[in-house]
Amino acid sequence: MSTIHWPENHTHQSARWHSENGTPLPQRTIVADDRMKANDAYRHACEGTALLWQGDFHNARQLLQAMGRRIDRKPPRSNTSPSEPFHLHRRSSSHRARVLGKLLVLLDDDYTLALRRAPDVRQACLEAYGPSKGPMAVSLRELLGVIGAHQWRLQGVEVPALGTRIHPHYGVFAPARGEYVDLVARAPLPPAALHSPDTSTAFDLGTGTGVLAAVLARRGINRVVATDISPRALTCAKDNAHRLALTDRIEVSGPGLFPEGSADLVVCNPPWLPARPTSPIERGVYDPDSTMLHGFLTGLSAHLRPGGEGWLILSDLAEHLGLRTRQQLLDAIQAAHLRVVDKIDTKPRHPRSKDATDPLHTARSAETTTLWRLTA
Structure with missing residues (x-):
């Protein structure tokens, strides 16, 4: 079981680390909130630093979108073979997942997301992760996928x-x-x-x-x-x-x-x-x-x-x-x-x-x- 650590109010905090796609434990984690600028968040994420969000939930989603736009600014590379567009697309997708996956949120014992204007994600997380084993840090990007999957499960296709x-x-x-x-x-x-x-x-x-x-x-x-x-x-x-x-x-x-x-x-x-x-x-x-x-x-x-x-x-x-x-x-x-x-x-x-x-x-x-x- 991996444990993530971060400094907060002159103390050291920790929680279980979970990643569905097997993303390794972040080497460094800092606390971030509504004062965090998109450029700074993008720079930290590219350097490998995870941002544990403690601000408004909707602001976190907007920050994630802003970081995504900065990734998309990179010009496409020229194609050299029939399979090159696919491999470039996969590398780009992998880079996007790696960078955007650095914006984290903390789920409480019962999967409560204790952020301002946060939705009730308890049932969605229970369906995806099973019974809770204590506080857990996950990427916001993964959590949004869990929420979306819950809606698909309710509504059906x-x-x-x-x-x-x-x-x-x-x-x-x-x-x-x-x-x-x-x-x-x-x-x-x-x-x-x-x-x-x-x-x-x-x-x-x-x-x-x-x-x-x-x-x-x-x-x-x-x-x-x-x-x-x-x-x-x-x-x-x-x-x-x-x-x-x-x-x-x-x-x-x-x-x-x-x-x-x-x-x-x-x-x-x-x-x-x-x-x-x-x-x-x-x-x-x-x-x-x-x-x-x-x-x-x-x-x-x-x-x-x-x-x-x-x-x-x-x-x-x-x-x-x-x-x-x-x-x-x-x-x-x-x-x-x-x-x-x-x-x-x-x-x-x-x-x-x-x-x-x-x-x-x-x-x-x-x-x-x-x-x-x-x-x-």
């Missing part, structure tokens, strides 16, 4: 394919991009599942919120086994199955990738970009060395019933960013002794695909998401 909402938990990737859900909702079910509906089984690997497991259950699959490596995702999937009254058809299993046994249909929507995540929520987007993708492909044949199919839902964004080639994907499919029966394409509908100011706009505007139907 509308899923047209289900005709209802899915409620994501903190640290679990939300199904905000609906095109991959629509692909699973409209792809033809394999003959093995259609011929024996009363005994049909599907696996949903990396289930996250459980949205694809719910779609498959609603499509008539008798038994859906949903897996994930994240305990938070497993809890979230169970919660959504209960909300949708599908606990008799959806079994949540894990942590792990493949469950035991075989199925008529195995669905996998792995992280689309082969890169290292820098926070728990990024594990839904970034997968170092495409570990989950290769794990799905190599293990698929052993878990398919005769006549069964594996559905791989994958964006080609990595190809447009120069991180993976189409031939590398096809070679991996062939190496796993799999055959492509068909593929169904769709274009993204999210706002970033049309945002010309996005540093990755060229790649995003050309992106296609594909459902690959594979057999052994």
Whole structure:
């Protein structure tokens, strides 16, 4: 357990240090309040000094935004390769997280945030962190993420394919991009599942919120086994199955990738970009060395019933960013002794695909998401 220390009123104070993305304990921490100027805060943060905020909550948010604007003033570097915009974007994002993560707040024993005009964050923190273990220092940026996740959990995300909402938990990737859900909702079910509906089984690997497991259950699959490596995702999937009254058809299993046994249909929507995540929520987007993708492909044949199919839902964004080639994907499919029966394409509908100011706009505007139907 890490402990953060800071001087205050000629005494030494301390509290537990917590960072969801594994940010190391600050080497130096000073107290800051409404008198702190943005330039000074930015300078301290760039030098590695953390600022423990004791002023007004809304002023802290404004200071965080002002520090972000100073980071954005840096001119972009020239591109030297197809993947250079992506790597520059990731380095910039990492620098932003490192600097903005130096503005801290202190949560009391019961997760009370004792700042002027501060919201009640106790329930949001309890959902994200579990029972309190005493006063805890966290970055304001992380706390704002916890508050936002609590609102998403309360309101849910509308899923047209289900005709209802899915409620994501903190640290679990939300199904905000609906095109991959629509692909699973409209792809033809394999003959093995259609011929024996009363005994049909599907696996949903990396289930996250459980949205694809719910779609498959609603499509008539008798038994859906949903897996994930994240305990938070497993809890979230169970919660959504209960909300949708599908606990008799959806079994949540894990942590792990493949469950035991075989199925008529195995669905996998792995992280689309082969890169290292820098926070728990990024594990839904970034997968170092495409570990989950290769794990799905190599293990698929052993878990398919005769006549069964594996559905791989994958964006080609990595190809447009120069991180993976189409031939590398096809070679991996062939190496796993799999055959492509068909593929169904769709274009993204999210706002970033049309945002010309996005540093990755060229790649995003050309992106296609594909459902690959594979057999052994």
